[in-house]
Amino acid sequence: MKTRKNALVMLMSMVLVFTLALAGCSTNNKSEPATKAPAVNNGDKEAAPAKQTKPITVSMYDRGNIPPEIGTAEKNLWTEYINESVMVKYIPVPRWESVQKLNALLAAGDGPDLILDYDGGYRNQLFLQKQIMPIDDIIEQYSTDYKELLNEFPLLRQLGTKSDGKLYEFGRLLGYIPGGYLFIRQDQLDTLGLPVPETMEDAYEVMKRFASENKGSYATNLSGYDWMNTAFQNVTWVIENGEIVRDWDRVAAATSYKKRLFDEGLVDKDFLTDKNGEKALQDFVQGKTMMFGYSGNVLQVYNNYETLKKNNPSAKLAVIALPSSEFGQFSPYFNDPVQMTGVVNIKADDPQSVMKYVDLLSSKTMAHTLKYGQEGVHYKMEDGKEVTIDQEKYEKEVSWLGDFRMLGSQHIINEFTKYMDDLDQSDPFDKEVYAILEQAYKLYISKDRPLPEITKYMPGLPEDIQFIVSNANEPISDIWSRAIVGGSKVTVDKAVEDAKSIWKKSDGQKVEEFYANWYKENKDTWVFTKDLYDMSF
Template sequence: MKNAQESDTQKSAKRGKVTVTIYDRGNIPSGQGTVENNLMTKWINQAGPVDVTFIPLPRTQSDQKLNTLFAGGGAPDLILEYAPHVKNPLIDQGQLRPIDDMIENYSTTYKALLAKFPALRKAGKGTDGKLYQFGRINETIPQRGVFIRKDWLEKLHLNIPQTTEEMYQVAKAFTEQDPDGNGKKDTYGLALAYNAVATLNEMFGVTYPGFVVQDNQLIHGWENIQAVTAFKKRFYAEGLVDKDFYTDKNGSKAKQDFLNGKIGIYMDQFNVPITFYNDFYVGLKKNVPDAELAIMPFPKTPVGRFNPIFVNPIQMTGVVNAEAKDPEAVMKYVDFAASETFMKTMYYGFEGVHSKTLPGQCPQMTDLNKWQKEFNYASGDFGMLASPTLAGKCYFGVEKMDTKDPLQQEVTKMFEANSSFIDFNLQMAGPTHSEQMPQLPKDLQEILTDTMKQVDVGDGDIWMKAILTPNYSPEQAKKDAIAAWEKAGGKQVDAWYKAFYEKDKDTIILSKDIYDIFKQQRALQNK
């Protein structure tokens, strides 16, 4: 008769073992363990078909950690990653394996998803035509929101800005006219850290990797980048933002200032309303009970008016290490992570503990505070292979809000307003979501990657120097950025993107396609 240890060993071998990455955002509540060992990871190993060891990656430095792991021969089997500029070089270097055979031989759930949504195959291919990436179908809505203190506007007899010049004037008043009434000059007109950088860039029509559509051509958006840099510099030079914003890499200082009622205009992710409610609105109302927020539409800028970036509706999120020893186990985990069971658990927690589902109704949260503490900090990252809206309207973000809670209803109204501001005649920043940009050939991708530290629209050294340095103008920064770009061979990248857009743009998902998916999903949600 076999002993217990032998039986356990056989059981473990039969289940298979995989290693999977998980983002570490440094936001784990006290008492919840670590990002790789917590209530969610324990449930995944208990309910799933394989044994999973999670490997944490710093959210803002995942590429550096992955490169180190690959160099040392210890890269995980399954890598969950959003950024194409992290994944594409790994594909080109042969570090990742094609996944067609895995899907064909071992998959059920993901195979069915791929058959239902062929765009997942189109978006997941490498330049060699082989399928390398797993993906998901997202609810597509504006990804970020611009929040403005409505009570401050009313106190100072101001209106919601319609142009960036008006936005500057309002921020100046918020800084200088004591909107919180405490007799001190201790408020900022605007937060300029972390998500605010991306939001302002989008407001001026540009996002990574810095290309814009003009006269039906895809060109490098130097004028847009110069304009948004000048806008940021004006705020910084006049003391309308925290002078130390540049060191606030994850936005934690700006967030705390906002929660303490010291920020007049605040920009952040707003695609999951319950997360904004939990992480921001409750804290703001606790600290400043009379605070009121309104959503501000993207204003008109000197280079035009644009829609905000939408959540990528067809998003590639998973790739497989070429050295993975058990492709079948990896595929089993992907099928589990793409299942409705997995998605519902990440979305609503445990039935009877965090939520309750009545026949014919959507799950209802019964202990939101417990879910927030035990799931909210990382459920989205564990759920990077889940496609929530495919399970029906219960899984649209707004459906999670409590209709009986006045504060949650205020957030719901803001969330709905953020979508209602969309003008489908306008272009989003860039030709599409940055994750949908076509993959450059290897040599051109290296040029782009190597120059980003200097010329990146977000916080490239040249543009940041123009914001922080009194006698260094955005005009000069543009000249220096173009010179650095062209010296590195950037004209070749410009020419490739321009030619692709002229001849092959219909092979990728563009803004108009995202708008169409948005309309379809809203129709389903409103049934």
């Protein structure tokens, strides 16, 4: 690949996630950092000096990706950089076992002062268990940068406020970043002489025609990103007649559609064993799939298309709007434009220093530094744009900093549009990817084709209600899977009947009552999907 693309890989490496952030490893390495930590700029405003006598503790995801010569999750170039302003001891937690690790630390009385975790359910659990403190007062007394963000983006306060009316959660601003896509092989569509499908019935006809003329190939994927659920608005909770209700019609329609594709041999018969969608992705990049629902970041889109082109040089992709169903027309998900991420341990004995840390990491200056590195060391300015000086140095010292960017003004560098801007318009493939991404943004960030969910910010559930949901979800999901693969012996109508029975026996009515009461009390003040499209980042 071209040098330009290699630079882009490093600029976007921290996007990998949905996910969207990277952090450090947990080994002990006492080697000196590759670059001396620079003097710290305390954000865009100077906060009042904190009288700090010992380090605060902050959780940090451990992904095992910090180069050993740079340091460890506890001590590296950037922890030293931050410690020149606020004394901090980082507590590494395994990314995919963070809840277990944090619970163990809290139980032992060693919980971090500032707990940073993307799991909203877990943070709500900490609130219900009274393990975190309200932060209204410490923001009012000690904050500069974060307080300014709260005033500019009231949604930060609204989403961080719990049922007692107090603010408990810190968050970050991301802007709009598409995360789901529906691709179609434009070259195959042209060969068939068919237009882009506009309805789900159109899509069925296209897929059926493709499968009939391409034996051994798949019309679409049933594992990985489930674009059909989105198209049918199969999201469990919907608004009908001004009330929130548990839906059965949409899940029945989506299941019937998938069952038809399965029964007619248009999809992989073994899709249920493809738990993470990896086989579906490999089928796609090998050229075996016509319509492909995908969930990932822009770098992954680039790399997967590049692999497809290597395997099938004549392949040409297009990104399309999700076809409409009888329930409307919707778009794949995009990342939360405002995302809550952090809470303060009720036992934290220096909340002033915690606030100073949050202000530092929330500032626009720090957001820029943690994305590009230091000017003159990692990048230089050319024609008003940051240009990486040494790609290898950037990769070693900056590219893994995503999990330091869990607070504040991260919207100043939108990962999606930044990646597009960095594509090389003189390179034909880069230019083609740019057009695909531009079209995706236009199609999917649109009021005309909204997200299917009522809101991206469903309320945290009390423990007894969460228990009911957790117990019912898996057996009901199994019912839908059996209906899809069960042939004529298992009808969708019978599946709906069985699912309703499990829901009733699991006390699902209590969940419905909880949501009904919540919606009645919050429908005039909550942030719903329609409210997301008018934010100015």
